Amino acid sequence: MQPLVISHYTIVNCLGPGKAATLAALESGRSGLQPCAFEDARLDTCVGQMADAALRPLPDALAEYECRNHRIADLALLQDGFEEAVRAAARRYGAARIGVFLGTSTSGILHTEAAYRRREAETGALPAGFRYATTHNTYALARFVLDRLGLSGPSLVVSTACSSSAKVFGTAARMIEAGFCDAAVVGGADSLCLTTLYGFGSLGLLARGPCRPFDAQRDGISIGEGAAFALLEKPGSHAARACMLLGVGESSDAYHMSAPHPEGAGARLAMARALDSAGLAPGDLDYINLHGTGTKANDISEEQAVYALFGPRTPASSTKGWTGHTLGASGIEEAIIGLLALEHGLIPGSAHTRQLDPAVRLDYAIENRSARIDTVMSNSFGFGGSNCTLILGRPRR
């Protein structure tokens, strides 16, 4: 594919608002996972919850979008000079020439969950003033971001569970290729809700303590929340030193709705397609940010896929022990952690992983390492067998 410049990016999650908070937490070894005290959930698990005090009400003009998911998205847009950068890009390209392609898994379903607890006793009706289209509907996130940033380009929301906000990078590259837009805001947001907490609980996939990716004793995921955005542009002079999106690979497992292929066949195909799309060989990668959710089945499936392509030498880790699994936001959250790794020469370790599963043959980083990183890969695999791999890197010489 034609590489795209990632000219600006921003990230929020339980580690705090902005790139600096995520980087500082990784460098200082501070995980954001805490015992679950979200709403009145009674679940013996940990979550990566954002501080409620940081999630400010939306401006009056955007009140119709008011919900936790959009407060998290709004907080991200306000960090790292991202909003200003997009407004400047809109002056260059025109507001209608910047696409908005976002990913979410559950959007603002928390708002509907609350409304269902306040249904009218006799008729079962939802409370007066309940807003569906601008909160819970899966497309609400794109409408909010279009309005918030004053954009009017082509837009859509990808909702393919945990690969959602990785796949938007592919959509953006194709939309630019087709000429529907000149630049794109890609991103994702997902927020804690009872649907995912009790849903993953029903599948027996919630870790009791904080998640421990690739640990011999791992027992499941810790759900997190967050939002992240990036501005993608065609290569040009104004951002010549920025990192780039080099390749995207997508595949389907065609195996099971909620279990990964045991040998990671779909994951391997996504990685191979990403390498092909970037014109790179496995040996060109300096760091792999694994999907690494911390479930027994997911991690071993991914290990086999990565080992089959890369062998034992490429440094790899999962960062979900720091942030929790931010589900539909995890694709771009971890792509951005990959960019931070590249810019700061940091291979992030794996929080809460104590003893590596002896079946793991990868060069798995439990502790932080310093290294020169030019090219990173980020894996995202979701329910329904939806796989996406991104390759990001410095401009090639």
Place this chain on the structure above:
Amino acid sequence: MTLFVEGVGVLGPGLAGWRSSRAILAGEAPFHPAPFEVPRVDLLPPVERRRTGLPVKLAIWAGQDALAGTDIDSGTLSTVFTSSGGDGDVIHEICSTLACPEREVSPTRFHNSVHNAPAGYWGIATRSSAPSTSLCGHDWSFAAGLLEAAGQIAAGQARVLLIAYDAPYPEPLNSVRTIGAPFACALLLAGSRSAGTLARLALRRGQQGPPTRICDAGLEALRSANPAARALPLLALLAADAAGRVDLEDSCGAVIALESRP
């Protein structure tokens, strides 16, 4: 951006497949919106036929309908699924369960709650490891799906199967999001002309303007209520084998203009 249509699928009240619906959509036979019957989806194994809801069945049936009569291998075909939002029945069940003290969410219902459930079941049934995406665009989902499919073709994909589907939500969600009758359609799109080409589509995103409506009052009611049925004016052109232009709206009021030529 130019696309070539190689197959069409349609399913809705009084529209049970492309072949039998062509005359109706072309205006040559009357539209009788008979009560919708859920068709049997042969592609799904019996267990999954029982477990899956209407959106999955609508999408898979329409996708198969578009491939009927072609020799396309569904096992290697890229797919784009698009709909207004999630599966209303599943969301209703989960939110109702979560409003009870026990909160005993069914694991099957939870994994069926993902927006890409139709794509997941399609992939399993067709044994396809090809890329697949699942989009939402509220009222503008069909236009969003067309742009994504066109983008895939611009990026070098030879063929893409676009499937748009929407099913009504149960109460109380129906009162806050009314979808009308169930409807799904599918377009098998290609990047170049072939022996199987039915029509050529020129697609561009342009200035604001009103969307194209459809003459028949019954079909227009379906079109204006169900986001997937926003495709009906295009299907009417394709059914009539006629040249013409269809304008679709997106959420910013821009027009996705499609010029069709047999």
